[in-house]
Amino acid sequence: MKKNVLITGGAGFIGSNLALKLLENGCNVTVLDNLSPQIHGDDPELSPLYMSIKGKVRFIRGTVESREDWENSLIDIDTVVHLAAETGTGQSMYQIQRYSDVNIRASAIFLDLIANKEYNITKMIIASSRSIYGEGKYRCSEHGIVYPNARVDLDMDSGDFNVKCPICSVDVELLATDEESKIHPSSIYGVTKQVQEQMFMITGQSAGIPTVSLRFQNVYGAGQSLSNPYTGILSIFSTRIKNDNDINIFEDGLESRDFVYIDDVVDSIVLSISRDEANYQIFNVGSGVCTSVMTVANSLKNIYNSNSEIKISENYRIGDIRHNVADLELIKSKLGFVPKVDFATGLEKFTSWVNQQEVQADLYESSIAEMKAKGLYK
Incomplete structure (x- = not known):
């Protein structure tokens, strides 16, 4: 696969x-x-x-917010993988301009160049997010398939964290969210990823450049930043444990996520670059399995043989969803993508790597203080 590939955010975890x-x-x-x-x-x-x-790549230290940096980066490039973004649901709710500038305006700069200058771009890959689905897809016993709205403070303040039918307000059953599901993000981050994805897909169609959008679930694995307190629950919990701090579990601990290992994510991008079947398609990328936050915390505590306490606080963050699990049928059928690393194996790989790293400063409490000050942590 001889390609000249630009990866924005290419020094990050996925990149x-x-x-x-x-x-x-x-x-x-x-x-x-x-x-x-x-x-x-x-x-x-x-x-x-x-x-x-x-020393292994052509490295440009710059920003996707700079037109000049984009122009320098695009020299002799035929494939663009756009990963650079501000990430994190909680932080996005009070750094609104920052998330909009990096995730939307910076994408506009690149797409404007593509639309108005001559380049030899033959494929674009945009890293989207499952956050664009909001609460995702559910089944109501009365109304069938529904796409619930964001949960309300009144319920969560009383300890009811369950997702409700948007029609009759009864508890609903989680279903795997497919690519045809309703798009209605519940966070600023989700909104920026929705707009970013749509901008790429529309520009790709109009310019005749095959474009692929990959809606990543919760990516984790060896190499993930252990110092970022805003995103990556496994890293956040690991850093808490390594500093002998207790783990604060939001809500009731039964909230769940679809954790997908970094190697599988990389495979999905490589397939998207190399396969024509991916052109102009949108795919979920996940494991297809949901794992509760309490399971994550207990697993990490046991693996690290830690004395840290796990405390269910019933606190919650504005913008958080309750559950998510991806329907992977489309990417399986189109690209032959099948996740190879199950959660138990991935957790073993991740924790083995963590045990070899220096213990990072635990910035979790300061991140919570920021959200509290903004009225986003309750």
Whole structure:
């Protein structure tokens, strides 16, 4: 697969792993990344993610918010994988302009270049998110398939965290969310990813550039930032445990996520680049299995042999969803994608890697204080 690939955010968790895989496949890789301290710390030379690709790729330290940096990055490129983004549901609810600038305006700069200048781009991959579905797909015993609205404070303040039918308000049954499900994000982050995805797909169609959108579920694995307190529940819990701090479980601990291992995510991107069947398609990328937050916390505590207490607080964050699990039938049928790493295996790989790392400062409490100050943590 001889390609000249630009990966924006290519020094990040997904991007660095993808860069290494593409290099193995004989590709020439260019990376545009701003080496954000939230991901890499104050000294990028100490960042395992950045150091894993340093000297192996054409690296441009810059920002997707700069037209000039985009122009420099696109020289001799035929494939663009756009991963650079601000991530994190909670933080997005009070850094609204920041998330809009990085996720929407920066995408507009790139797409404007594509629409108005001559490039040799033959494929674009946009990293979307399951967050665009909001609460996702459910079944009501009375009304069949429904797409519930965001949960309300009145219920959650009383300890009822269940998702309700938008018609009759009874509890509903979780279903796997497919790509045809209703798009109605419940966070600013989700809104920015929805707009970003639509901008890419529309521009790709109008410019005749095959475009693929990948709606990632909760990505985890060895190499994930252990210092970012805003996203990545396994990393956040691991850093808490390694600092001998207790784990605060939101809601009742039964909320669940579809955790997909980094190797499977990278495989989905490589398939999207190499297969014509992916062109102009939108795919869920996940494991197809939901795992509760309480299961995650207990598993990590046991693996690390920790004395940290697990406390169910019944606190909640505005913008959070209750559950998610992806329907993977489309990506299986079109691309032959099947997740190879189950959660138990992935957790073993992840925790083995964590045990080899220096213990990072635990910034979780400061992130919670920020949300409390904004009225987003209750």
